[in-house]
Amino acid sequence: MLTxxxxxxxxxxxxxxxxxxxxxxxxxALLLSDYEKLYKKNIELNDKINVLTESLNxxxxxxxxxxxxxxxxxxxxxxxxxxxREKSDAILNQTKARISQAISxxxxxxxxxxxxxxxxxxxxxxxxxxxxxFLKAQEGILSNISDLSQIAGEGVANVxxxxxxxxxxxxxxxxANASGQ
Numbered sequence: 001m002l003t004x005x006x007x008x009x010x011x012x013x014x015x016x017x018x019x020x021x022x023x024x025x026x027x028x029a030l031l032l033s034d035y036e037k038l039y040k041k042n043i044e045l046n047d048k049i050n051v052l053t054e055s056l057n058x059x060x061x062x063x064x065x066x067x068x069x070x071x072x073x074x075x076x077x078x079x080x081x082x083x084x085r086e087k088s089d090a091i092l093n094q095t096k097a098r099i100s101q102a103i104s105x106x107x108x109x110x111x112x113x114x115x116x117x118x119x120x121x122x123x124x125x126x127x128x129x130x131x132x133x134f135l136k137a138q139e140g141i142l143s144n145i146s147d148l149s150q151i152a153g154e155g156v157a158n159v160x161x162x163x164x165x166x167x168x169x170x171x172x173x174x175x176a177n178a179s180g181q
Contacts, residue, residue, distance in 0.1 A: 007031065 010027060012019040 012023055012027075014020075
């Protein structure tokens with residue numbers, strides 16, 4: 001195949017009436033053959049370029065579609081993440097509110113129980129003080145009963161002795177009367 005430099009440098013011999021016709025025709029035939037090959041190759045390459053351009057455009061369209069799909073998926077993911085974050089925040093806030101309410105109710109219940117405990121404890125202390133005083137009074141009474149029992153025992157013994165003495169005296173008087181008569 002001829003190069004552009006060979007075409008440019010090709011020289012023709014001159015003859016009396018111009019260029020050598022046969023040499024020019026051989027060169028034109030050679031040039032025509034190479035040009036025809038190049039023309040066909042050019043058409044073939046242009047067809048390939050068109051096919052490749054169509055494929056490239058198809059892939060660019062696919063790339064654009066994929067980019068859009070990725071962006072849509074990313075946006076959907078971001079939206080879903082945001083919605084999940086908002087829902088988890090709402091659940092967390094509800095849970096915190098419930099816990100706070102439960103703690104408040106527990107504290108109220110504790111205060112009620114503490115108050116009731118103090119009331120029962122004060123009532124118990126009053127009852128214990130009264131029982132202690134009652135038991136001391138009963139102890140005093142029992143002590144007095146014991147003393148009275150001892151005194152009563154001594155009194156019974158004295159009465160019995162007096163009675164026996166009086167019986168003895170009467171028997172003695174009766175016996176003296178019976179003997180003096």
